[in-house]
Amino acid sequence: xxxxxxxxxxxxxxxxxxxxxxxxxxxxxxxxxxxKLNTAAPMGAATAFVxxxxxxxxxxxxxxxxxFGMEYLRLISYIVVIASAVQLVEMxxxxxxxxxxxxxxxxxxxxxxxxxVLGVALFQTAREYSFAQALAFSLGGGMGFTLAxxxxxxxxxxxxxxxxxxxxxxxxxxxxxxxxxxxTFMGFAGLGAGE
Amino acid sequence: xxxxxxLELTRMEEFMEGIWRQNPTFVMVLGMCxxxxxxxxxxxxxxxxxxxxxxxxxxxxxxxxxxxxxPKEVRIATYILIIATFVTxxxxxxxxxxxxxxxxxGAFIQLIVVNCIILGRAEAHASKNPPLRAVINAxxxxxxxxxxxxxxxxxxxxxxxxxxxxxSLFGPDFQPWVVMLLPxxxxxxxxxxxxxxxxxxxxxxxxxTAHG
Numbered sequence: 001x002x003x004x005x006x007x008x009x010x011x012x013x014x015x016x017x018x019x020x021x022x023x024x025x026x027x028x029x030x031x032x033x034x035x036k037l038n039t040a041a042p043m044g045a046a047t048a049f050v051x052x053x054x055x056x057x058x059x060x061x062x063x064x065x066x067x068f069g070m071e072y073l074r075l076i077s078y079i080v081v082i083a084s085a086v087q088l089v090e091m092x093x094x095x096x097x098x099x100x101x102x103x104x105x106x107x108x109x110x111x112x113x114x115x116x117v118l119g120v121a122l123f124q125t126a127r128e129y130s131f132a133q134a135l136a137f138s139l140g141g142g143m144g145f146t147l148a149x150x151x152x153x154x155x156x157x158x159x160x161x162x163x164x165x166x167x168x169x170x171x172x173x174x175x176x177x178x179x180x181x182x183x184t185f186m187g188f189a190g191l192g193a194g195e
Numbered sequence: 196x197x198x199x200x201x202l203e204l205t206r207m208e209e210f211m212e213g214i215w216r217q218n219p220t221f222v223m224v225l226g227m228c229x230x231x232x233x234x235x236x237x238x239x240x241x242x243x244x245x246x247x248x249x250x251x252x253x254x255x256x257x258x259x260x261x262x263x264x265x266p267k268e269v270r271i272a273t274y275i276l277i278i279a280t281f282v283t284x285x286x287x288x289x290x291x292x293x294x295x296x297x298x299x300x301g302a303f304i305q306l307i308v309v310n311c312i313i314l315g316r317a318e319a320h321a322s323k324n325p326p327l328r329a330v331i332n333a334x335x336x337x338x339x340x341x342x343x344x345x346x347x348x349x350x351x352x353x354x355x356x357x358x359x360x361x362x363s364l365f366g367p368d369f370q371p372w373v374v375m376l377l378p379x380x381x382x383x384x385x386x387x388x389x390x391x392x393x394x395x396x397x398x399x400x401x402x403x404t405a406h407g
Contacts, residue, residue: 021378022378023232023378024227024228024231024232024378024381025228025232025306026228027227027228027231028225028227028228028311031224031227072283072287075279075282075283075286075305075308076276076279076280076283079275079276079279079308079309080272080275080276083271083272083275109271110311112271112275112309113275113309113310113311113314114309115228115306115309117309118305118306118308118309119302119306122302122305122306123302126301126302166397167390167393167394167397168390168393169393170389170393171224171389172386172387172389172390172393173386175382175383175385175386175389176382176383176386178382178386179379179380179381179382179383179386180379182378182379182382183374183379186377186378186379
């Protein structure tokens with residue numbers, strides 16, 4: 001596991017072990033923000049950035065916490081760092097792109113409670129990745145998340161134009177769509193050697 | 196006196212709220228990540244549900260107790276710290292009770308921290324209500340969540356492995372529907388449950404308008 005090459009880890013995380021479609025991380029924004037293509041992409045990018053920051057900080061924190069023998073503080077320190085990183089992104093967006101800030105609404109502060117972000121930190125710790133491997137893992141994770149979000153948004157924009165019975169409208173339809181997308185991504189399973 | 200228009204719920208109603216009318220899995224569609232990731236078997240689903248319920252109850256109690264002392268600006272950070280503390284406790288407790296379950300659930304125990312249900316309850320209910328009420332509501336929500344997880348886990352285990360709680364149901368000739376245990380199966384089963392509920396709701400509304 002620890003010997004997997006960087007490109008292997010990166011590819012496997014983007015496609016075969018896609019964070020959303022194969023590991024079920026970050027489903028709330030995946031279902032919540034994927035209605036429109038032009039909010040899905042920036043949301044993906046913001047999350048990917050927070051994931052990268054979280055992963056780097058988690059690597060340092062893990063070293064620190066293990067050094068002092070206080071493993072029980074690991075989870076708590078991770079979540080504090082993630083919350084601060086989200087605050088940073090929020091302030092940056094508010095200043096530089098108020099329109100986008102409004103479009104993302106409640107989902108922006110909710111990046112803190114996005115499982116994908118904490119998931120990156122926890123999985124890289126559990127798999128004992130080195131610094132470079134952790135970097136590849138978080139980059140791949142962020143890209144995979146953005147990819148899934150954008151694909152889903154594209155599909156849903158198309159679906160809006162189709163006549164549907166009332167009963168299937170809403171979350172049930174999105175879930176079925178996600179299931180099909182997930183089925184498609186299983187075709188990449190052969191790339192999953194970097195797990 | 197409660198303000199007009201806002202009905203005061205009895206304790207029983209408060210308890211049933213999470214189980215039926217505002218079921219976290221089927222009605223509010225919250226906490227989906229653990230709901231789909233760990234429900235490949237009924238046992239996993241139940242243990243995840245119970246762990247989440249325990250965290251939910253304790254964090255609701257503590258949030259409710261300190262609700263008058265926490266400044267508004269730092270409340271979310273405080274809630275997350277409280278939740279993270281209880282999750283760490285549960286993490287160690289599960290590892291002590293059953294290593295098998297601990298390994299099956301893996302990082303998803305620690306991911307309880309970011310389960311939207313818990314933070315949602317802390318913010319929307321526990322921070323505005325006295326401790327007893329908060330705990331009752333949290334218990335109901337926890338049980339509702341456990342029921343949701345269990346109905347997903349049971350369906351996926353029965354269809355995907357032909358078993359329930361590890362006991363074979365259909366004999367050796369059963370051809371397992373493996374895709375149900377794979378990630379897409381999780382989406383399909385939850386989607387079908389939601390379809391069923393929205394169909395029932397549609398029928399009920401149609402019946403009400405027809406009769407009267």
